[in-house]
Amino acid sequence: MDEHTFEINRERAIDYLNTRDNVYVFDGFAGWDPKYRIKVRVICARAYHALFMNNMLIRPTEEELANFGEPDFIIYNAGQFPANRFTKGMSSTTSVEINFKRMEMVILGTEYAGEMKKGVFSVMHYLQPVKFGQLSLHSSANVGMDKGDVTLFFGLSGTGKTTLSADPHRLLIGDDEHVWSDTGVFNIEGGCYAKCINLSAEKEPEIYNAIRFGSILENVVYNPATRVPDYDDVGITENTRCAYPIEYIPNAKIPCMVDQQPSNIIMLTCDAFGVLPPVSKLTPDQASYHFLAGYTSKTPGTEDGVLEPIPTFSTCYSAPFIVLHPGRYAEMLADRMSKHNVNCWLINTGWTGGKFGTGKRCPLAYTRRIVDAVHSGELLKADFESFDVFGLSIPTGLEGVPREVLNPSLAWADKEAFGREVRKLAGMFQKAFRLYEGDVQESVRMAGPKV
Numbered sequence: 001m002d003e004h005t006f007e008i009n010r011e012r013a014i015d016y017l018n019t020r021d022n023v024y025v026f027d028g029f030a031g032w033d034p035k036y037r038i039k040v041r042v043i044c045a046r047a048y049h050a051l052f053m054n055n056m057l058i059r060p061t062e063e064e065l066a067n068f069g070e071p072d073f074i075i076y077n078a079g080q081f082p083a084n085r086f087t088k089g090m091s092s093t094t095s096v097e098i099n100f101k102r103m104e105m106v107i108l109g110t111e112y113a114g115e116m117k118k119g120v121f122s123v124m125h126y127l128q129p130v131k132f133g134q135l136s137l138h139s140s141a142n143v144g145m146d147k148g149d150v151t152l153f154f155g156l157s158g159t160g161k162t163t164l165s166a167d168p169h170r171l172l173i174g175d176d177e178h179v180w181s182d183t184g185v186f187n188i189e190g191g192c193y194a195k196c197i198n199l200s201a202e203k204e205p206e207i208y209n210a211i212r213f214g215s216i217l218e219n220v221v222y223n224p225a226t227r228v229p230d231y232d233d234v235g236i237t238e239n240t241r242c243a244y245p246i247e248y249i250p251n252a253k254i255p256c257m258v259d260q261q262p263s264n265i266i267m268l269t270c271d272a273f274g275v276l277p278p279v280s281k282l283t284p285d286q287a288s289y290h291f292l293a294g295y296t297s298k299t300p301g302t303e304d305g306v307l308e309p310i311p312t313f314s315t316c317y318s319a320p321f322i323v324l325h326p327g328r329y330a331e332m333l334a335d336r337m338s339k340h341n342v343n344c345w346l347i348n349t350g351w352t353g354g355k356f357g358t359g360k361r362c363p364l365a366y367t368r369r370i371v372d373a374v375h376s377g378e379l380l381k382a383d384f385e386s387f388d389v390f391g392l393s394i395p396t397g398l399e400g401v402p403r404e405v406l407n408p409s410l411a412w413a414d415k416e417a418f419g420r421e422v423r424k425l426a427g428m429f430q431k432a433f434r435l436y437e438g439d440v441q442e443s444v445r446m447a448g449p450k451v
Helices: 003-018 047-056 062-066 114-132 161-165 205-210 284-293 326-340 364-376 415-433
Strands: 024-030 038-044 073-078 095-099 104-108 135-144 150-154 170-174 177-180 185-187 191-195 216-218 241-245 262-269 279-282 295-298 310-313 343-348 384-387 392-395
Touching (some): 003 095, 003 104, 047 114, 047 216, 104 114, 135 161, 150 161, 161 262, 161 364, 170 185, 262 295, 284 343, 284 415, 295 415
Parallel strands (some): 038 073, 150 262
Antiparallel strands (some): 024 038, 191 241
């Protein structure tokens, strides 16, 4: 978009906000580490948008608010008012745009609150490497209560990033956006944005109990008489969400930062082909390869119109928010992993025993058991075998997880069909990775699947 079009949309948003009887303003911080944080001002026409950002940004103390001064980044949210689709450069009535020179964001024609959250992350994804020399990541993070070991979870929506990082035996640093700095790890946000589809107190007690007064439910159907939400109702969309302050999670690490380098990185994928093992130990080159590839499947409810899983490659697990060349983030990640001797695991929370439609989703209990074994160090001591074509190291056994689940080739009844799906997915990886072949070392190129 050219700058003139941005100016037209900015003027349109401000004119609309000026016609409202009430305008809501929230000032907050992005980034828990004071050395690397930015000041954000949200100006909007809906109270729920202001409350959403109150939950998602870091809430200043009264003293910090009194001395807030001028913000580093301003969001003008006029989401109720459409963009003019006849303006040069516009193609619809919806417009979400960031001007990095002015450090401003303008929203027209959409009231989805998540646009503001992701706008802040896009800005941080630029500022942290460029201005501060730190690595911003689309990841969740938690820390062990006893050992103080930090784990980063990479993954797109629907892969289990929020669910698996909300572990009752560990402290939650954050569920979505972090910075791996020279001194440790800190959360960019002051809250969580969890999916609510099929939410239950039994499966996800931390998230379920965080939904109380002050939380924002978005797209969730509820009974207007009893005011009880129905988390199984997909009448509006499967992309039902809740935004709540991170302190609503009982084992949240407040402040959301640690002066400790990560011990483990877990890359989450949801493989709809039922091909990838539920856990693989990655070499440093494989870690760079899979980080750049960012493979998963868009699952129903993640995006509008997705009715069955669609394979997708989202580089650095954050393609919509990538501002710099992906190689910049991958290089910083590899450097930090090498410097601090970090273990990397690829965990598939998708299908087993067959692809979508014939197999079944890997039970959450098995995935939790695998993650527990990563944290305890048990998996490091396991015996490993090679998984053909992809060249992955997979454990031959883990107590509590059946052998046929650990090795997908054993779980499929139709071995010939399994071989076809393996080669098909490998071909997709190779095609997707051609974008980055010229910008990575030979060893990283060779770390992918070989057909």
